[in-house]
Amino acid sequence: xxxxxxxxxxxxxxxxxxxxxxxxxxxxxxxxxxxxxxxxxxxxxxxxxxxxxxxxxxxxxxxxxxxxxxxxxxxxxxxxxxxxxxxxxxxxxxxxxxxxxxxxxxxxxxxxxxxxxxxxxxxxxxxxxxxxxxxxxxxxxxxxxxxxxxxxxxxxxxxxxxxxxxxxxxxxxxxxxxxxxxxxxxxxxxxxxxxxxxxxxxxxxxxxxxxxxxxxxxxxxxxxxxx
Amino acid sequence: xxxxxxxxxxxxxxxxxxxxxxxxxxxxxxxxxxxxxxxxxxxxxxxxxxxxxxxxxxxxxxxxxxxxxxxxxxxxxxxxxxxxxxxxxxxxxxxxxxxxxxxxxxxxxxxxxxxxxxxxxxxxxxxxxxxxxxxxxxxxxxxxxxxxxxxxxxxxxxxxxxxxxxxxxxxxxxxxxxxxxxxxxxxxxxxxxxxxxxxxxxxxxxxxxxxxxxxxxxxxxxxxxxxxxxxxxxxx
Numbered sequence: 001x002x003x004x005x006x007x008x009x010x011x012x013x014x015x016x017x018x019x020x021x022x023x024x025x026x027x028x029x030x031x032x033x034x035x036x037x038x039x040x041x042x043x044x045x046x047x048x049x050x051x052x053x054x055x056x057x058x059x060x061x062x063x064x065x066x067x068x069x070x071x072x073x074x075x076x077x078x079x080x081x082x083x084x085x086x087x088x089x090x091x092x093x094x095x096x097x098x099x100x101x102x103x104x105x106x107x108x109x110x111x112x113x114x115x116x117x118x119x120x121x122x123x124x125x126x127x128x129x130x131x132x133x134x135x136x137x138x139x140x141x142x143x144x145x146x147x148x149x150x151x152x153x154x155x156x157x158x159x160x161x162x163x164x165x166x167x168x169x170x171x172x173x174x175x176x177x178x179x180x181x182x183x184x185x186x187x188x189x190x191x192x193x194x195x196x197x198x199x200x201x202x203x204x205x206x207x208x209x210x211x212x213x214x215x216x217x218x219x220x221x222x223x224x225x226x227x
Numbered sequence: 228x229x230x231x232x233x234x235x236x237x238x239x240x241x242x243x244x245x246x247x248x249x250x251x252x253x254x255x256x257x258x259x260x261x262x263x264x265x266x267x268x269x270x271x272x273x274x275x276x277x278x279x280x281x282x283x284x285x286x287x288x289x290x291x292x293x294x295x296x297x298x299x300x301x302x303x304x305x306x307x308x309x310x311x312x313x314x315x316x317x318x319x320x321x322x323x324x325x326x327x328x329x330x331x332x333x334x335x336x337x338x339x340x341x342x343x344x345x346x347x348x349x350x351x352x353x354x355x356x357x358x359x360x361x362x363x364x365x366x367x368x369x370x371x372x373x374x375x376x377x378x379x380x381x382x383x384x385x386x387x388x389x390x391x392x393x394x395x396x397x398x399x400x401x402x403x404x405x406x407x408x409x410x411x412x413x414x415x416x417x418x419x420x421x422x423x424x425x426x427x428x429x430x431x432x433x434x435x436x437x438x439x440x441x442x443x444x445x446x447x448x449x450x451x452x453x454x455x456x457x458x459x460x461x462x463x
Contacts, residue, residue: 054258054261055231055232055258055260056229056230056263056264057229058260061229063229063230063231063234065323142431143424143425143426143429143430143431144424145425146424146425146426146429178279179278180278181278181279186267186270186271196429196430198415198418213267215229
């Protein structure tokens with residue numbers, strides 16, 4: 001894995017990735033958490049991504065007044081509030097997610113891959129933890145917490161992956177195909193449900209599509225690395 | 228709208244004649260990225276079909292509806308209205324009055340529309356003045372919509388009716404949008420009305436909290452200031 005020039009924040013994140021081999025024999029490493037605000041800011045700074053100055057953002061939706069990432073003009077750096085540093089980052093659009101993952105030597109997963117590691121390769125499993133119905137002890141969903149929560153706050157899956165259900169949905173690489181419809185060339189698949197979404201979105205098999213240009217309050221991302 | 232641009236020129240009017248096929252609008256000439264975003268947005272919205280409708284929620288395009296009609300001729304508008312007192316209460320609790328720049332944008336326009344209006348709130352406290360300005364914003368937007376919305380295929384909807392008669396109202400929306408019927412929206416609405424919880428923008432709200440929370444949050448002075456504005460504006 002290429003790590004030259006990465007900050008300690010990012011190196012720690014790479015070190016904690018979990019190895020996963022599917023029954024098809026494909027082996028990848030999966031980030032144990034969603035990318036946090038601190039990690040996203042570190043990567044954007046390593047990349048030298050400038051402030052979003054245009055009236056339409058390239059990567060970070062700085063136009064949402066609650067956006068956790070802020071560009072500090074004095075320091076010419078991306079920052080986040082200390083209280084949000086270990087929360088998963090939101091407000092990053094699909095291109096931003098791809099950019100950040102690539103800088104860490106990884107990529108956003110495909111939908112089928114995501115379902116595979118979220119279920120620990122058990123296609124009949126309903127939720128990442130098994131078949132028991134969701135509760136606010138298992139995941140952050142349904143507005144029980146009113147916003148994102150720190151990563152690693154809820155029990156991990158049996159693979160050691162956190163927030164596969166709830167907290168934030170996760171960008172995937174695939175274009176979205178709505179039920180009964182044609183594949184969209186605008187929307188990417190998002191998986192996993194989020195803090196404000198209903199429990200049905202927490203199911204491993206549940207998907208929705210989101211216009212890839214938008215950085216929203218309910219979508220984050222988790223890189224994977226090809227071994 | 229995922230840009231600060233329309234917030235900054237909120238309530239300024241763009242006419243149908245202002246539409247420019249290349250620049251979209253002359254003021255957008257220096258903003259190539261925004262133009263590209265808007266053109267992509269239009270193309271994305273036009274992916275709507277009888278199975279799935281794509282829409283967007285908007286509060287800062289009221290002054291630009293005539294322009295919007297030329298930019299996206301087939302756009303349908305669902306004009307969602309709510310008790311103005313509840314809107315003001317919500318705006319004030321969101322703490323975003325300065326973010327939306329209402330203090331500078333709204334009173335001059337309201338004064339131009341209603342030159343006879345005399346404020347009784349100027350010498351009162353800041354909270355009452357804020358409620359007055361938020362109420363003016365509701366009136367100005369409603370009047371702008373009233374003038375332009377007839378040009379669109381549109382439907383007016385009241386949040387109170389949607390809360391109390393969700394099945395009937397959703398059926399009307401489905402018919403208006405021309406999509407196949409689906410239980411999803413009704414189930415979503417019913418679930419979200421079972422309890423109040425979550426952050427300020429949460430849609431998990433008991434019907435009573437949606438319709439009557441303003442009674443708990445607004446002071447008597449604020450209610451009086453709002454009613455003064457409404458009497459002058461919406462009663463015309």
